[in-house]
Amino acid sequence: MTMPKAAQVFPRSEFLRRLAAVKAEMEQKDIDVLIITNIANITYLTGYTAKTGKDVQAVLVSLKDEEPTFITRRQDAPGGRHLMFVDSSRVIGYPEDLVANPDPHKDEWDAIIDLLLDDGFGRREIGIELKILTCPVVEKFKRRMPEARFKNFDRINWIRGIKSDLEIAVMREAAAISDAAMLRAQEVIRPDVTEVSAAAEIISTLINGVDGKPGGDLASFFLCASPRISTPHIRWTEDVFRQGSQANLELAGVRHSYVTPLMRTISIGTPSDRLRRVHEAEVAGLEAALAAVKPGATCSDVATAFYTTLQKHGFEKESRCGYAIGIDWTEPTASLRTGDLTVLKPNMTFHLMLGNWIDDDFGYVISESFRVTETGVETFSTLPREIFEV
Amino acid sequence: MTMPKAAQVFPRSEFLRRLAAVKAEMEQKDIDVLIITNIANITYLTGYTAKTGKDVQAVLVSLKDEEPTFITRRQDAPGGRHLMFVDSSRVIGYPEDLVANPDPHKDEWDAIIDLLLDDGFGRREIGIELKILTCPVVEKFKRRMPEARFKNFDRINWIRGIKSDLEIAVMREAAAISDAAMLRAQEVIRPDVTEVSAAAEIISTLINGVDGKPGGDLASFFLCASPRISTPHIRWTEDVFRQGSQANLELAGVRHSYVTPLMRTISIGTPSDRLRRVHEAEVAGLEAALAAVKPGATCSDVATAFYTTLQKHGFEKESRCGYAIGIDWTEPTASLRTGDLTVLKPNMTFHLMLGNWIDDDFGYVISESFRVTETGVETFSTLPREIFEV
Numbered sequence: 114m115t116m117p118k119a120a121q122v123f124p125r126s127e128f129l130r131r132l133a134a135v136k137a138e139m140e141q142k143d144i145d146v147l148i149i150t151n152i153a154n155i156t157y158l159t160g161y162t163a164k165t166g167k168d169v170q171a172v173l174v175s176l177k178d179e180e181p182t183f184i185t186r187r188q189d190a191p192g193g194r195h196l197m198f199v200d201s202s203r204v205i206g207y208p209e210d211l212v213a214n215p216d217p218h219k220d221e222w223d224a225i226i227d228l229l230l231d232d233g234f235g236r237r238e239i240g241i242e243l244k245i246l247t248c249p250v251v252e253k254f255k256r257r258m259p260e261a262r263f264k265n266f267d268r269i270n271w272i273r274g275i276k277s278d279l280e281i282a283v284m285r286e287a288a289a290i291s292d293a294a295m296l297r298a299q300e301v302i303r304p305d306v307t308e309v310s311a312a313a314e315i316i317s318t319l320i321n322g323v324d325g326k327p328g329g330d331l332a333s334f335f336l337c338a339s340p341r342i343s344t345p346h347i348r349w350t351e352d353v354f355r356q357g358s359q360a361n362l363e364l365a366g367v368r369h370s371y372v373t374p375l376m377r378t379i380s381i382g383t384p385s386d387r388l389r390r391v392h393e394a395e396v397a398g399l400e401a402a403l404a405a406v407k408p409g410a411t412c413s414d415v416a417t418a419f420y421t422t423l424q425k426h427g428f429e430k431e432s433r434c435g436y437a438i439g440i441d442w443t444e445p446t447a448s449l450r451t452g453d454l455t456v457l458k459p460n461m462t463f464h465l466m467l468g469n470w471i472d473d474d475f476g477y478v479i480s481e482s483f484r485v486t487e488t489g490v491e492t493f494s495t496l497p498r499e500i501f502e503v
Numbered sequence: 504m505t506m507p508k509a510a511q512v513f514p515r516s517e518f519l520r521r522l523a524a525v526k527a528e529m530e531q532k533d534i535d536v537l538i539i540t541n542i543a544n545i546t547y548l549t550g551y552t553a554k555t556g557k558d559v560q561a562v563l564v565s566l567k568d569e570e571p572t573f574i575t576r577r578q579d580a581p582g583g584r585h586l587m588f589v590d591s592s593r594v595i596g597y598p599e600d601l602v603a604n605p606d607p608h609k610d611e612w613d614a615i616i617d618l619l620l621d622d623g624f625g626r627r628e629i630g631i632e633l634k635i636l637t638c639p640v641v642e643k644f645k646r647r648m649p650e651a652r653f654k655n656f657d658r659i660n661w662i663r664g665i666k667s668d669l670e671i672a673v674m675r676e677a678a679a680i681s682d683a684a685m686l687r688a689q690e691v692i693r694p695d696v697t698e699v700s701a702a703a704e705i706i707s708t709l710i711n712g713v714d715g716k717p718g719g720d721l722a723s724f725f726l727c728a729s730p731r732i733s734t735p736h737i738r739w740t741e742d743v744f745r746q747g748s749q750a751n752l753e754l755a756g757v758r759h760s761y762v763t764p765l766m767r768t769i770s771i772g773t774p775s776d777r778l779r780r781v782h783e784a785e786v787a788g789l790e791a792a793l794a795a796v797k798p799g800a801t802c803s804d805v806a807t808a809f810y811t812t813l814q815k816h817g818f819e820k821e822s823r824c825g826y827a828i829g830i831d832w833t834e835p836t837a838s839l840r841t842g843d844l845t846v847l848k849p850n851m852t853f854h855l856m857l858g859n860w861i862d863d864d865f866g867y868v869i870s871e872s873f874r875v876t877e878t879g880v881e882t883f884s885t886l887p888r889e890i891f892e893v
Contacts, residue, residue, distance in 0.1 A: 316706060474505040
């Protein structure tokens with residue numbers, strides 16, 4: 114059987130809307146063609162959800178074409194034609210011979226440059242994601258296309274920031290998976306159970322999903338249990354949970370590459386006074402932050418509401434209290450931090466991330482993913498804002 | 504309870520051996536200090552296995568110090584002190600304020616540069632991983648350290664290429680997990696079962712591991728089932744397996760960040776003649792390749808043995824037939840491909856990766872991870888080289 118087009122998650126009109134926003138910014142900046150290599154931006158513009166690791170691939174967006182072009186290694190081209198909304202002729206496989214080529218002067222980027230030259234862009238204005246490209250790549254572009262003019266273009270990250278209702282619906286599905294996984298954690302974390310077996314159960318739930326809507330991928334997952342609660346980024350260990358221990362959990366359901374993260378603290382046995390006090394302070398801060406969310410407010414306003422309330426309760430948090438989310442978790446744009454003057458607009462989505470690694474022997478986590486509504490805020494999770502006592 | 508040092512997987516002598524090899528290359532290239540940002544290289548030099556995503560962090564290796572220094576965001580410093588073999592004073596947390604700083608002129612790299620300047624490296628020879636750093640970062644180094652001389656240094660990737668016996672032992676443990684997961688796939692892939700539930704079961708095995716040795720992380724995982732067998736990099740879908748379908752599986756157990764990959768093709772029902780023929784050809788090629796592995800042979804010799812045999816059986820494979828493996832899967836160095844003249848040495852490890860996405864409607868996968876021995880080859884997997892018929 115030949116490979117048909119995959120069932121499309123978003124209608125063609127959704128991708129054309131996204132592309133129209135990108136092209137409007139290109140016109141404003143006098144850019145003729147964009148070279149997009151950020152995988153989240155590729156997903157955003159085309160619906161591609163395959164994961165090709167470090168392989169070189171690019172989506173080219175030209176003002177003269179309605180649909181973008183995808184150029185990737187030959188073995189990934191069928192996946193592109195399967196998953197992407199574009200016509201199959203717009204997915205181009207470059208020769209596998211370019212991958213790990215022993216000739217240091219010829220690599221995958223040459224295929225992309227050849228395509229641009231063939232398409233007549235040798236003397237045009239070209240947008241590149243300068244902040245994520247390495248120097249040797251940028252130098253190759255300039256050397257092989259000496260008459261082209263290259264400009265940094267990172268606006269897609271910002272365009273992604275305001276979700277359509279279709280995207281919000283998908284993020285709600287991802288949130289339901291996050292909730293189910295956190296509830297599963299509450300069931301399986303017990304004294305004398307290994308962190309490993311709990312992680313396996315929780316991750317199983319992240320894959321199986323809920324309501325007939327499974328996870329489409331695995332996002333980053335962190336289970337930091339005593340004595341490792343002062344740090345956020347340990348996956349899990351070979352220890353067992355102990356009575357009186359604590360587990361800080363960060364996880365996220367994934368639907369069609371959209372990620373809706375969630376953090377909760379689990380206390381194995383009665384929480385300590387210290388844990389209760391920081392929890393009360395953080396929840397008060399969380400609620401103050403959510404109350405500050407509305408169109409027209411800034412990220413800084415939301416952060417200030419959080420930090421001020423936390424301080425009133427006698428605590429500090431050093432790190433930012435959140436960031437924009439969407440495809441592949443974090444968007445590299447707006448942060449919930451003092452001084453970030455990004456103005457909130459309806460359907461912006463954030464992870465209000467109140468993980469607080471306070472001392473070398475203590476940390477606490479809670480979070481809410483939310484969207485900005487027309488008048489205020491909608492949180493994605495339905496879970497209580499509690500220490501989960503097991 | 505305060506956070507003690509984690510149980511160390513490798514003795515101090517192992518890290519000093521690795522560092523000695525790196526320092527010898529630094530001396531040869533007149534480099535005073537190295538700035539290492541590749542996460543696999545950081546793991547290699549220190550034992551750090553936490554995963555901090557896109558956050559900026561670096562290991563600094565100086566000729567004047569026995570131990571390296573780790574600089575990371577403050578919240579990750581406790582994890583560094585916990586996991587790394589180095590003295591706690593050698594893990595430095597930079598202020599969280601530098602993360603997503605609204606001031607475009609001040610970021611995490613400034614903390615790394617400040618540390619180098621404080622340590623007196625302002626006019627010295629500095630090794631950087633030029634091929635993975637972005638242009639703005641390299642420009643910042645040159646602007647803020649105008650009297651330093653920067654040189655590309657990518658030798659750690661190559662030093663990693665030859666494993667110690669301790670590393671080989673860990674890779675064998677990872678291989679046992681890969682085998683167990685593939686056997687679990689053989690049990691759970693059945694007609695009318697969803698790809699999702701099979702993926703959940705297989706990934707559960709990758710976490711739970713075998714023989715009391717669990718997986719320490721999840722590596723990339725791909726389950727491409729009919730009609731998607733012509734492409735390698737789709738995670739899984741919401742389809743069910745069907746009688747007469749095929750599933751191409753690529754997975755890997757992980758122990759202490761070391762990855763030992765494995766691929767097998769699963770036929771749901773009797774394999775087609777086409778599938779059998781390509782399988783016979785690929786296994787013949789696989790065995791010819793393994794027979795060519797020995798110290799002194801080149802990667803190209805091994806690849807030529809494979810491609811020649813495959814062609815004799817009437818098939819072609821466009822992509823390279825393998826690559827060096829170790830921490831975090833692929834090492835960006837030697838490839839099993841024609842023209843790669845890397846000379847094999849004992850305890851080099853490779854994934855002989857014979858995935859072959861032949862037509863838009865057909866593909867096949869099989870692989871063996873192996874090490875070069877003193878006289879030939881040792882494969883890590885104990886599974887038969889068969890189409891797994893279920």
